[in-house]
Amino acid sequence: MTRQRKESEAPYHHVIHKLPPPGDSPYVRAKHAQLVExxxxxAIALFWKAINAGDRVDSALKDMAVVMKQQDRAEEAIEAVKAFRDRCSKQAQESLDNVLIDLYKKCGKIEEQIDLLKQKLKMIHQGEAFNRKATKTARSHGRKFQVTVRQETSRILGNLGWAYMQRGNYVAAEAVYHKAQSFDPDANKACNLCLCLIKQTRYAEAKSVIDDILQGKLLGSDEPKSRNRAQELLRELETCQSSSMFSEPSGLSLEDAFVEGLDQLTSQWTPYRSRRLPIFEEISPFMDQLAC
Structure with missing residues (x-):
């Protein structure tokens, strides 16, 4: 390995191997306490010190929230993110929203989670996400990769569907998962869609979704976790079909305008009618309903 290659990989070595960055600032000492000690x-105390000192505030706030969540201090982490996010850069706001969504999920704050997910969809509609570009660069375990607007929209809708499921709103969740799958289908969201259909006693449709997973037609179908879950859902489906104790279909308990807005979304790219990307135009009817 050449010296040049070693130098190019050095900035990411500590990320990949979960080592603190070099230096002796409050943030560096916080990472050392978190990862080494x-x-x-x-670590939390040092992250606070880093934030108050203006030392890598973006990272310090996000990292502190993650550690607080691990220590079952999610409520405190939520308040910290809300209180100090105005000290963070504009580029950090989207990732802070993602941190908040995870914290809301941890605390069981479903309504707050739903509101924030809708806000993120509205940002896509208004062209504020991705800086009007078709992709953004994300990073995981020290490695960079590209995420498209369609993938991000599908991910947000998938999280929104999960939140509605936690609220017992299976009709709403089904509508959201169908739309998420139209953007970027995968086996995980298909499993959740299947469960929504089972809860509504729509067994034939649920069986069709399970078959697509088990036959490997969806992204992630070959992953053991997805296949195991699909097989569990199949057993649940067979039990429900053979039982005389059927549940009544869930009623539509969420705002009608929301579901109607989802139904109005087209499955094809619409022509450019503004400077926004086609995905922004595609989601426009949905966002118009949310604004009502």
Missing amino acids: KDPEA
Whole structure:
């Protein structure tokens, strides 16, 4: 390996191997406490110090929230993110929203989670997400990769569908999952869609979704976790079909305008009618309903 290659990989070595970055600033000491000393309380205190000192505030706030969540201090983490996100850069706001969504999920704050997910969809509609570009660069475990607007929209809709499922709103969740699958289908969202259909006693449709997963027609179908879950759903489906104790179909308990807005979304790219990407035009009818 040449010296040049070693130098090019150096900035990401500590990320890949979960090592603290070099230096002796409050943020560096916080990461050392978190990753090396395995002392979360000391790490949280040092992250606070880094935020107050203006030392890598974007990273310090996000990292502190993650550690707080791991320590079952999610409520405190929510308040911290809300209180100090105005000190963070504009580029960090989207990832802070994602941190908040995870914290809301941890605390069981379903309504707050739904509101924030709708807000993120509205940002896509208004062209504020991705800086009007078709893709954005994301990073996981020190590696960069590209995420498209369609993939991000599908991910947000998938999270929204899950939130509605936690509220017992299976009709709403089904509508959201169908739309998410039209953007970027995968086996995980298909499993959740299947469960929504089972809860509504629509067994034939649920069986069709399970068959698509088990036959490997969807992205992620070959992953053991997805196949195992599909097989579990199949057993649940067979039990429900053979039982005389059927549940009544869930009623439509969410705002009608929301579901109607989802139904109005087209499955094809619409022509450019503004400077926004086609995905922004495609989601426009849905966002118009949300604004009512």
